[in-house]
Amino acid sequence: MRLILLGKPGCGKGTQAKVLSGRLELPAISTGDLIRAAIAQGSELGKKFDSFISHGHLVSDDLVIDLARQRLAEPDCAEGFMLDGFPRTVSQAEALTKMLEAIEHHLDAVVNIDVSDELLVERAEGRRTCRGCGASYHLKFAAPAQEGICDHCDAEELYRRDDDCAEVVLKRLVEYREKTHPLLEYYQPSGFLQHV
């Protein structure tokens, strides 16, 4: 099965991707996680990514498309995958369509998670991310069983992503409206689009 999760920043794509990937036994591919891993490594590419992400901007299409192409070519994606945060622009969606055509596969569903803007800022500000495994928590809505310790991997570092402060979240919402929202129209005719 090949799925895409779409939605505004902080709508819960990552959380749902992790739940669903367990249930459906599909790898959850998050370009945001791949980008943060490259930044943590301190590579030249990571530095480039950081200059986009810390300002709430989308990373340029060519860089993200390369990243997604490489990840989707790995063996665990051969039987299917769930994409969380990719595509985020119409050019990325077109590139994905071509990648799928090349392997003679198609999408099974595009799920749009719809959440009001007011909730997103509150969610982002309270979000904490595990340095060890990338799991997401929320101080108020989904706290770990033991304060400051990841339920999944026992790492003791739950940090706040730099791009989860209100100022950057609002910029990410502007980027979403301009560049990602048009994907709903791109996928509408396919008949795969579902709204939750």
Ligand code: AMP
């Ligand atoms: P996320 O973890 O999905 O919220 O992504 C965090 C940040 O990484 C985004 O705000 C973008 O700066 C960047 N990013 C992640 N995925 C993409 C993508 N498909 N295209 C462009 N930028 C991306």
Ligand code: ZN
């Ligand atoms: Zn963890």
